[in-house]
Amino acid sequence: MIKNSIFMLLSAAFALSVHAQENELSLQLNGFVDSYHALQVDYPHKIMSSRTRLRLEMRANYGEASLFSSVNLAYNSLIKEQSGAFLREAYFDYAGKYLELKLGRQIITWGVADGLRITDLISPMDYTEFMANDYDDIRVPVNAINLKYPGESFSAEVVFVPVPEFFVIPSGEDNPWSTPLPPNTSMDLSGTPEKRIKNSEVGGRLRFFLENFDFSLTALRTFNKSPVTIATYNPETENVVIKGIYEPMNVFGGDISIPAGELVIRVEMATYFGEPIALRNSSDYMLKKTFNGLIGFDWYAGNNWTFMAQYMHKFIIEHTESLGMEENTSMLTARISKEILNNTLKLSVYGMFDVDNVGFYIRAAGDYLLSDQITLSLGSDWLGGRRGTFKTYKKNSQIWAKGKFFF
Amino acid sequence: MKKFFMATLLSASFIFAAEQNARDIMVKVKNRPDGDTRSSSMEMKLVNKNGGTRVRKITSYAMDVGEDTKTIMFFLYPNDVKGTGFLTVNYDDVEKEDDKWLYLPALKKTRRISGKSSKTDYFMGSDFTYDDIGKRNVDEDTHKLLREESANGFDYYVVESTPKKSGEIFSKKLVWIRKDCDVVEKVEFYDKLGKLHRQMIFSDIKKVDGFWTVGKMVMQNVQTGHSTELLFLDPKFNIQLDSKIFSVNKLERGL
Numbered sequence: 001m002i003k004n005s006i007f008m009l010l011s012a013a014f015a016l017s018v019h020a021q022e023n024e025l026s027l028q029l030n031g032f033v034d035s036y037h038a039l040q041v042d043y044p045h046k047i048m049s050s051r052t053r054l055r056l057e058m059r060a061n062y063g064e065a066s067l068f069s070s071v072n073l074a075y076n077s078l079i080k081e082q083s084g085a086f087l088r089e090a091y092f093d094y095a096g097k098y099l100e101l102k103l104g105r106q107i108i109t110w111g112v113a114d115g116l117r118i119t120d121l122i123s124p125m126d127y128t129e130f131m132a133n134d135y136d137d138i139r140v141p142v143n144a145i146n147l148k149y150p151g152e153s154f155s156a157e158v159v160f161v162p163v164p165e166f167f168v169i170p171s172g173e174d175n176p177w178s179t180p181l182p183p184n185t186s187m188d189l190s191g192t193p194e195k196r197i198k199n200s201e202v203g204g205r206l207r208f209f210l211e212n213f214d215f216s217l218t219a220l221r222t223f224n225k226s227p228v229t230i231a232t233y234n235p236e237t238e239n240v241v242i243k244g245i246y247e248p249m250n251v252f253g254g255d256i257s258i259p260a261g262e263l264v265i266r267v268e269m270a271t272y273f274g275e276p277i278a279l280r281n282s283s284d285y286m287l288k289k290t291f292n293g294l295i296g297f298d299w300y301a302g303n304n305w306t307f308m309a310q311y312m313h314k315f316i317i318e319h320t321e322s323l324g325m326e327e328n329t330s331m332l333t334a335r336i337s338k339e340i341l342n343n344t345l346k347l348s349v350y351g352m353f354d355v356d357n358v359g360f361y362i363r364a365a366g367d368y369l370l371s372d373q374i375t376l377s378l379g380s381d382w383l384g385g386r387r388g389t390f391k392t393y394k395k396n397s398q399i400w401a402k403g404k405f406f407f
Numbered sequence: 408m409k410k411f412f413m414a415t416l417l418s419a420s421f422i423f424a425a426e427q428n429a430r431d432i433m434v435k436v437k438n439r440p441d442g443d444t445r446s447s448s449m450e451m452k453l454v455n456k457n458g459g460t461r462v463r464k465i466t467s468y469a470m471d472v473g474e475d476t477k478t479i480m481f482f483l484y485p486n487d488v489k490g491t492g493f494l495t496v497n498y499d500d501v502e503k504e505d506d507k508w509l510y511l512p513a514l515k516k517t518r519r520i521s522g523k524s525s526k527t528d529y530f531m532g533s534d535f536t537y538d539d540i541g542k543r544n545v546d547e548d549t550h551k552l553l554r555e556e557s558a559n560g561f562d563y564y565v566v567e568s569t570p571k572k573s574g575e576i577f578s579k580k581l582v583w584i585r586k587d588c589d590v591v592e593k594v595e596f597y598d599k600l601g602k603l604h605r606q607m608i609f610s611d612i613k614k615v616d617g618f619w620t621v622g623k624m625v626m627q628n629v630q631t632g633h634s635t636e637l638l639f640l641d642p643k644f645n646i647q648l649d650s651k652i653f654s655v656n657k658l659e660r661g662l
Contacts, residue, residue, distance in 0.1 A: 211506060342533075
């Protein structure tokens with residue numbers, strides 16, 4: 001797959017360069033090398049992650065057209081399957097006056113939420129190391145056709161994804177972020193939809209950028225990208241299989257951003273039609289209509305202080321007691337950052353609070369720009385709570401260090 | 408009593424006339440012809456007190472729409488911020504907040520940001536605030552003509568500008584304006600305690616395409632010893648620009 005994609009891109013770049021004899025062709029090669037290492041805070045102080053990678057980004061521009069590719073060459077000393085060459089993005093891009101086309105493997109981000117997903121459902125999340133990765137690394141690219149009408153204060157966009165991508169869940173004995181399963185239990189997440197046109201993903205978005213506010217409207221036919229799990233017991237083998245369920249669902253929503261003095265208020269909401277929700281006894285699931293909303297505040301307080309807070313709420317319409325999820329669930333996030341020493345040192349704290357499970361995830365970090373090319377970072381991830389995913393990962397609280405060299 | 412009243416009235420009239428005169432000078436500076444559209448590449452060199460340097464490179468385009476100005480900037484260097492874009496609609500009306508959008512390539516997301524904020528923040532770690540680089544509205548300050556003086560073969564107005572609102576990082580600034588071309592050549596910013604905080608020197612003042620331009624700005628923070636040199640490379644005026652480049656869509660596409 002990666003070889004084919006790189007070959008196609010190189011062929012196209014060569015074709016562009018042949019045409020460039022009479023026109024202007026520009027080639028750019030950028031990237032970075034980074035090395036990240038994390039250590040468990042609790043006993044036995046295991047190494048939680050140790051990885052180094054080279055990111056290569058190549059862009060060839062020719063008039064209104066361009067080719068872009070982004071490749072990771074990675075070495076992961078813990079998770080063997082994370083070592084190797086991985087194609088992240090590879091797309092052809094054409095920017096006409098009235099129509100723009102982006103064709104190929106690309107990351108698609110919608111909505112105004114910060115780190116949470118309401119309408120931003122096309123590119124799923126790679127939770128191989130849960131949330132310990134940088135947010136841009138967590139997003140999974142999709143093979144898509146993206147058509148856009150680019151207006152000055154309005155744009156209209158249609159996205160078609162023939163084969164949707166789904167969440168990557170941590171797995172494997174060598175991954176400290178894998179969730180341990182009880183004895184005689186196995187996980188089966190192979191039930192993603194067949195690669196057929198009826199299982200493709202299609203969506204549209206209208207965006208408006210106005211004097212006093214921005215807003216967008218979205219419609220999407222997608223799937224629950226994060227699997228809903230149900231358990232089946234096989235009396236013959238005396239094994240329990242936890243199976244991942246993926247169902248098609250329709251999403252209608254939108255977002256709005258309103259500047260108000262030093263604040264910006266962000267609101268994003270969507271109704272999911274046919275979202276699968278597991279039953280309390282995990283034996284089956286039901287398709288429900290759910291309302292998902294978020295309100296966020298960004299305060300640019302001056303003096304390089306930034307404060308952000310978000311509240312996300314999910315409401316299951318026609319909720320029944322048999323469901324394994326409460327009728328109302330919510331999540332809070334907050335981010336505080338301050339840049340000092342002429343913006344060479346950025347100190348930040350990001351926190352997520354799972355209100356219903358009283359669970360939390362806190363990342364504190366310091367990023368120091370040693371030079372224009374080198375950034376050194378130190379940080380810690382703290383997880384815990386009474387119930388839920390964050391509690392599961394309590395023992396994974398870690399401290400980490402990262403170095404990044406840009407070229 | 409009558410004499411005192413007349414003296415007070417005359418004094419008040421004189422102060423008003425002086426303020427009006429100073430405001431007129433600042434309006435002339437702001438409205439100095441610079442074309443309806445313009446573009447420039449900027450190179451910023453940040454120098455700390457130990458002599459360590461960092462470099463920032465930016466390309467910017469601007470277009471006047473009536474009295475308002477639209478600006479789009481793309482960060483080219485260093486590579487960790489390459490692709491970051493900043494779009495601003497700067498309103499001439501002092502009561503109206505600017506519209507601002509920031510595109511962050513790492514998140515592949517555009518954020519609407521507050522028009523009121525960041526004006527007093529330092530721009531990319533430099534000694535320039537966003538306000539220093541943008542077009543500050545003349546009526547955000549009260550102006551007073553302090554004196555006229557001559558130096559280096561040029562005649563200058565020296566104007567004292569005091570912010571009308573609180574929350575600014577300077578308590579007052581002294582501005583030296585060349586009379587022959589209405590170009591600012593020096594600004595001294597004073598902090599809340601009235602001490603000199605930053606000093607900005609404009610040089611390489613020349614005519615390009617028939618418009619007076621500044622080729623170099625140096626801002627020195629005299630309190631920390633940090634300084635920033637800003638070079639305007641290849642300035643162009645009245646160039647053909649499609650108004651659609653001042654859009655969030657272009658911000659996200661990049662150069």
